[in-house]
Amino acid sequence: MLFLNQLINGLHIGSIYALIALGYTMVYGIVKLINFAHGDIIMVGAYVSLILITDAHVPFYLAVPVTMAFCALLGVLIERLAYKPLRSAPRISALITAIGVSMFLQNLAQQIFTATPRPYPTVFTVAPIVIGKLSINFLTVLTVSVSIVLMIALQAFVRLTKTGKAMRAVSEDMGAAQLMGINVNNTISITFAIGSALAAIGAILYSLNYPLISPTMGSLPGLKAFIAAVFGGIGILPGAMIGGFVMGIAESLTKGFISTQLPDAVVYGILIVMLLVKPAGLLGKRTSEKV
């Protein structure tokens, strides 16, 4: 029973990781950049929704789309201002820029909101669903189902729409896509917007589960989600989803059965083993340079 409970907890947190990991993987797929600032979008999303709900008394169902729009805009803004000028620069420079943006967002939040954590309101007061001895929180059901629906929607978007096709083309070969008449800049902006909007939902779901908001709250889920993305094969959407669930479940099982000190080590350990066995991640294909 404990095992099942931990498994459900793992699914809960794992689906949040998966949502965030999608943003990492989309951005990496298209501009080959580890967007270190993605984790801090979560933090921004948490604060924005917190202010909307508690200070502005906006109803929850309205706060969600507004937060999404805000984060999407922020994501696009960051890309245009900080990453775009570096598109042809060495990749490590872009990486350092991403780190700089991440630090900037954290410290800006610290200036505005101070370092003291703020509590997140409880939105849902629905009784847990009880099946036999097993009780499942409404929040868990909501989180897992919202995540799965969004993942399927995203997958359909990327597979079936014209914009999705453009995204795949740009990620495959930016130069060729441009020559085929695809507006590369807009496509990249859309990618950042979608990734950041998903992070906003991830942020709200995360905050509902861990209701304490602080300027540095984004780094840990950000890092875990990033590991999930690499685990599944960075750049590959289904990989990020699987990676998110694996990481969440591994973390929760370690907490439940081994030690509360070790989940991070186990998560990294799983990643290392995966990369040693499959150097490009679970679903990644190893591309070797043509000689």
Place this chain on the structure above:
Amino acid sequence: MKMNKRFKACLLNLIAIVAVYFTFSLLINSGTLTRYHRNIIFTICINIIMAVSLNLTTGMLGELALGHAGFMAVGAFTSAIITKAWGISTVISFPVALIAGGLLAAFFGLVIGIPALRLKGDYLAIITLGFGEIIRVIIINLPITGATKGLSGIAKLTSFNYVYIIMVLIIASLFTLGRSRHGRAIISIRENDIAAESTGIPIFKYKLFAFTLAAFFAGVAGGLYAHQQGTINAATFDYNKSIDYLVMVVLGGMGSITGSIISAVVLSMLPEYLRDLTALINDLLPAIKITDPRMLIYSLMLVLMMIFRPKGLLGTAEFSLLNLWDFIVRHVKRFASLITRHLPERKKAITMPEVPKYDYANLDLPVLETKQLGIRFGGLQAAKDVNIKLMDNEIVGLIGPNGAGKTTIFNMLTGVYKPTSGDIVLLGKSIVGSPTYHITANGIARTFQNIRLFKSMTVIENIKVAFQTRMHYTPMEGIIRAPRYSREERGIDIRARELLSVFGMEDVADTPADSLPYGQQRKLEICRALASNPKVLLLDEPAAGMNPKETEELMNTIKIIRNRFSVAILLIEHDMKLVMGICERIYVLNYGNIIAEGTPDEIAHNQEVVAAYLGTAAEESKEESATC
């Protein structure tokens, strides 16, 4: 004149190092600098060690590593445990502890490097990040390292003497290493790993060496840090700390040691200056009360710096006191004569790189032979039953339509691909399964279809990399500039310049390879291949992109090479004039199979060949086939 310049540079650096030492020693001993300032100086020195050592992996080797703080933690805890437990005079125990910390960190570097360095780029970054974090979690969970509480009460043994001298030693050794054959090997991997391996560099060994050495230095820095702070906690050494050091390296310019030093100094002092700035702003504008915006400004500067100088402060260039000096001298001419009148020319000992002896007795046997060679990529049979023979001193052509599998055969011959069937015999021995660098050392050198030079290295350095296999001095001899280092380096310098003069390129010896015109880049690649003294030279489309005149020249060059270096040449080429003009025999490849073999004349009249090229009936005129 050249010796004089180097001497001048050394002298200037030495004077600067000693001057800085005495200035700060005096200031510290006289009490002018407070403990607060002293601590900042120590921190700067430790940060410099961390930055320059990370620069070895990330800058010189070009591999992004995100776990450097983990090695620092290993060194910090190891040395602290030793000095705490060992009740011996600290004059002995502290240096021993520092070295032990470095060695254990190096051991971790080795253990982590063996699996991790098989990955590249971002994946290597992630896996080192993972290992770094695991080190931290282990330390937090071990009783001997004080678990979550960490260690406290560590004797504050780090003094200016220790930290400054160790820093200078580490910087100097990285400089000398960078200019030895080992440093060249490491940099060549950054520039082009495939070419490096084909030039005879065991790339994995060198990656591991650089990674382990960097870990050693980080471990020593950790020891200094522990004995500066007095208390250490594993939580300090998380990936954010690794990233701090990475920022120093990238801001300074990857591969530039002086760049790392400058940015480590600036970034270590910046928070202190920004602190004053904060106070000033709050005084002037009490309305907008800001709480310590140091990190905000720092992060903003980081982003702006990267946008406006994406290659960092110095790029890969080094700041040199000599250049600064020369700059001053040029403006104040009268100082010049004071320094330059030294040093009579001495006779220098020289060791020439030995010419490898290929032990094969029978000249009638082929130098290179493939037997039923084949390779399959998944469902695609890219080459099948390929039998090629290459006699000593022969020029043989390998032709065929695009996609016939010509380069695939080269890749199998050089060990880049492992054949799935058949055998390759070089000088009587099978080389299937040998690593590329090993095959190169045993007598096969190659050029590439798309030029692969070590672009940011100079022309002569490109060639020196290829002498690597025939030099013997160890990394240590390179670092301390032992006699053997000097003898061998002088020897290859002469040989490399000789080789360049054969190709008429002695004038461009000291220009960066990527500033050469296209034709010379092709020549340089051939030159580099010859520097490893091969028995068999593989040329992959040497005339690609050349105009008729250049092709003409190339034909002569190839003949000269064959006569002068007594090597057998196998060449892939689409220019039929060249192929027909210089090849003694030709193999024709189509869909991975040899469809014809013979003299140029025979091939030109072979119906199957003509059909393969033109895809029509064999009646097409052979002149047309000659233009393919």
